[in-house]
Amino acid sequence: MQAKMSRSGRLVSVQPTRGSGRFPIRALLGFAFLAPFAAIVPGNAASATALAGDWSGEGTVTDVQGPTEKVRCRVSYRQESAKVYGVEALCASTSKKMSQTGQLLEVRPGVYTGEFNLTQYDVTGRVRVVIDGDGETQTVTFTSSRGDGEFTLTRR
Structure with missing residues (x-):
């Protein structure tokens, strides 16, 4: 041959x-x-498919008109197509509870970007998720006109 x-x-x-x-x-x-x-x-x-599933963790949120607060979150990602994921998150600080939704696009392996919507506070913004090499930890950063924040989540 x-x-x-x-x-x-x-x-x-x-x-x-x-x-x-x-x-x-x-x-x-x-x-x-x-x-x-x-x-x-x-x-x-x-x-x-590393993103799909349930994650939880904590981080900080800085409001443009207020202090930085610690926040705990539970986040669920569901795969909607080959590179698109739906997001639902429940987060709480000492002063607020927040429910948000969004959608992410895989821009390269282990990196996702998209938008989130926090309807009860009329806030929308951009979010970026990066999964660490072990696939069990992720870093979430987000920004909006009302503030920004960063979380570290682990697979539940």
């Missing part, structure tokens, strides 16, 4: 070779070249 590679590194044809029936070294080298790329694909596919 003989494998031919194009200039871009793609396998373009496979033809049987004549002779002893042994596997030619060129074909083996071609497979060795392609193997690292094949190993990358499952990792990316797995990260696409």
Whole structure:
């Protein structure tokens, strides 16, 4: 068998070779070249679903007209399509309880951006979620015209 590679590194044809029936070294080298790329694909596919599920944790929120407050949150993400996730969050500080919704888009493996809506306080803004390498911790940062904040969440 003989494998031919194009200039871009793609396998373009496979033809049987004549002779002893042994596997030619060129074909083996071609497979060795392609193997690292094949190993990358499952990792990316797995990260696409790493966000879905329930998370909880705490962080801080800074209101533009007030002090910084500690806030605890429970967040649920549900996968709506290959790269889009719906978000529902319940958060509480010593002075407020908040229920928010939103939608995130996976912009690269383990990184999601989108918008949130906090209807009871008429606040909308941008949110960014980054999942740490272990897949069990995430950092959430958000900003709006009324303030900003950051949370660290762990999988529940």
